[in-house]
Amino acid sequence: xxxxxxxxxxxxxxxxxxxxxxxxxxxxxxxxxxxxxxxxxxxxxxxxxxxxxxxxxxxxxxxxxxxxxxxxxxxxxxxxxxxxxxxxxxxxxxxxxxxxxxxxxxxxxxxxxxxxxxxxxxxxxxxxxxxxxxxxxxxxxxxxxxxxxxxxxxxxxxxxxxxxxxxxxxxxxxxxxxxxxxxxxxxxxxxxxxxxxxxxxxxxxxxxxxxxxxxxxxxxxxxxxxxxxxxxxxxxxxxxxxxxxxxxxxxxxxxxxxxxxxxxxxxxxxxxxxxxxxxxxxxxxxxxxxxxxxxxxxxxxxxxxxxxxxxxxxxxxxxxxxxxxxxxxxxxxxxxxxxxxxxxxxxxxxxxxxxxxxxxxxxxxxxxxxxxxxxxxxxxxxxxxxxxxxxxxxxxxxxxxxxxxxxxxxxxxxxxxxxxxxxxxxxxxxxxxxxxxxxxxxxxxxxxxxxxxxxxxxxxxxxxxxxxxxxxxxxxxxxxxxxxxxxxxxxxxxxxxxxxxxxxxxxxxxxxxxxxxxxxxxxxxxxxxxxxxxxxxxxxxxxxxxxxxxxxxxxxxxxxxxxxxxxxxxxxxxxxxxxxxxxxxxxxxxxxxxxxxxxxxxxxxxxxxxxxxxxxxxxxxxx
Numbered sequence: 001x002x003x004x005x006x007x008x009x010x011x012x013x014x015x016x017x018x019x020x021x022x023x024x025x026x027x028x029x030x031x032x033x034x035x036x037x038x039x040x041x042x043x044x045x046x047x048x049x050x051x052x053x054x055x056x057x058x059x060x061x062x063x064x065x066x067x068x069x070x071x072x073x074x075x076x077x078x079x080x081x082x083x084x085x086x087x088x089x090x091x092x093x094x095x096x097x098x099x100x101x102x103x104x105x106x107x108x109x110x111x112x113x114x115x116x117x118x119x120x121x122x123x124x125x126x127x128x129x130x131x132x133x134x135x136x137x138x139x140x141x142x143x144x145x146x147x148x149x150x151x152x153x154x155x156x157x158x159x160x161x162x163x164x165x166x167x168x169x170x171x172x173x174x175x176x177x178x179x180x181x182x183x184x185x186x187x188x189x190x191x192x193x194x195x196x197x198x199x200x201x202x203x204x205x206x207x208x209x210x211x212x213x214x215x216x217x218x219x220x221x222x223x224x225x226x227x228x229x230x231x232x233x234x235x236x237x238x239x240x241x242x243x244x245x246x247x248x249x250x251x252x253x254x255x256x257x258x259x260x261x262x263x264x265x266x267x268x269x270x271x272x273x274x275x276x277x278x279x280x281x282x283x284x285x286x287x288x289x290x291x292x293x294x295x296x297x298x299x300x301x302x303x304x305x306x307x308x309x310x311x312x313x314x315x316x317x318x319x320x321x322x323x324x325x326x327x328x329x330x331x332x333x334x335x336x337x338x339x340x341x342x343x344x345x346x347x348x349x350x351x352x353x354x355x356x357x358x359x360x361x362x363x364x365x366x367x368x369x370x371x372x373x374x375x376x377x378x379x380x381x382x383x384x385x386x387x388x389x390x391x392x393x394x395x396x397x398x399x400x401x402x403x404x405x406x407x408x409x410x411x412x413x414x415x416x417x418x419x420x421x422x423x424x425x426x427x428x429x430x431x432x433x434x435x436x437x438x439x440x441x442x443x444x445x446x447x448x449x450x451x452x453x454x455x456x457x458x459x460x461x462x463x464x465x466x467x468x469x470x471x472x473x474x475x476x477x478x479x480x481x482x483x484x485x486x487x488x489x490x491x492x493x494x495x496x497x498x499x500x501x502x503x504x505x506x507x508x509x510x511x512x513x514x515x516x517x518x519x520x521x522x523x524x525x526x527x528x529x530x531x532x533x534x535x536x537x538x539x540x541x542x543x544x545x546x547x548x549x550x551x552x553x554x555x556x557x558x559x560x561x562x563x564x565x566x567x568x569x570x571x572x573x574x575x576x577x578x579x580x581x582x583x584x585x586x587x588x589x590x591x592x593x594x595x596x597x598x599x600x601x602x603x604x605x606x607x608x609x610x611x612x613x614x615x616x617x618x619x620x621x622x623x
Contacts, residue, residue, distance in 0.1 A: 049283045052266050054292040058187050060258045061266040068179025070167050071190055073159035079195045082236040083202035083227055089123040093158055097124040097149035124149040127165040172208035199227040214257045261299040264331035264341045265290055269471045276484045283478045288471050289325030298328040301577040309569040311562035312553040316342035318454050320548045323489045324467035347447035352405040353530025353539045354444030357426040359402055361417045363499045369399035369506055378408050380439040385411050402506045403514025407443055414442035429456040454541055454550030460504055461543035463591045464495035504591050518571035521578045523587045529566030536560055540570035545588040
């Protein structure tokens, strides 16, 4: 009897507890429903992103959060779908948005381990949290997450939920969505991902920064292997398909981080992008002229060659195509140590590399490469320049004086044709820096930067046609709408064909027999060395039929170097890079399109037979 009464009392209070529990839970659910966040529209507040691509469409750098284009379920590779499901939510296609079995399993595992090592959230719950909720940890947020998950399951199909999730999930390196991650890590569309690449992207879902294949390749490979094993254990792949994971090493080669030095180029372009478009309110894709592989070669050449010349703490290199596009730009030995760009920001004395403009004016005034001039002492306004070897060679041809970089001859020519004309010629070929009208102008004592000087030599490489140095080809939004397109590459012809032909011949002779012997690359090339006063700066600027490259060595504090001239360190670095860059290119002559008209040749021959105008000018000036 007492047992029966006890049972009745127990049932009574159990009923009362159940009623109150139902009321409490019901009230909580109603309250949660009434306080749900807005679900009518999904908006994400963030700074617009700018992604820089090289000439082949490979990512160089990105700023802001990068969201890839939306990918439908049908576009997702089956291996990627399987890798994500087995990693994040094995019962995704079976549960209703909340996996009670998964929650119970996670609770048991965590209780047994006495710490949280497994979560019970489904993909749908993660999507609900990412779309509508904050990261706060609270019962209210968890209730909202459950309710919104049920709503998502009611509103969308499983396929739609998975594609929305994969289009918005963060996958490291500033990328959101599998399309952005695929392009960032593998430089390919998500549809083209192979098995290993699919597993790698799925491995990032747990901890994007920790398993980032660029910053943590070893951890990434270990985590990716685990995903592949899980796929095999769940009969989603056959271990034989993985070929004992040999494909891991092959796929790993595809994960290509841009050379760190490419940031010099990107930093140079950023203000230009803003000047082209004004205020930026949308995600941008900037397609540039840079070649990622040439950039890597340039970086490697600076790293290896510079070590051999320790008295110079800095060096820089810039490479231009014949349209004026920057193919490579390394503004210093280590971007991490110094972001100062010695290609575009450093103003240094070019030394004899500036003599190009002096001799161009001479050629335009009727002087010929084979004309003779005396290498002898000269004084202008109580200033007497010296040659590098502190000796005089007597009568010497214009061409030989240029190739051997004879200072006295350059000064004689400059004074003869007029410094103003030399300055005017330099400006017309693209020198924007201030040039001082002094007797030492001919010896390159006015400071210029490496980019503008290399651009001036590009006029010769183009057969006398001017080009505008640039780095942006076009700018578009993420949907492919064109926002900016570069039009035109230069101002047209700046040098006559016969002048270009003779000047190029003299530049070739500089490499063949003159101060630039160390710059030989086994194919036609032309260039000029430059060394400033007290060995503070050393340069080599030259070109082939494919590209123009400028190199500089020096110290940031402008202190002298030891035994470094334009003919050794810069010429050696120039040669090292150019040999690599031309490895698979056919050999072709310089300025093959130039044809010297017969009337010009006759005019030149006539000039030779006449009394030498040049000697007359020199005699009048210095007697």
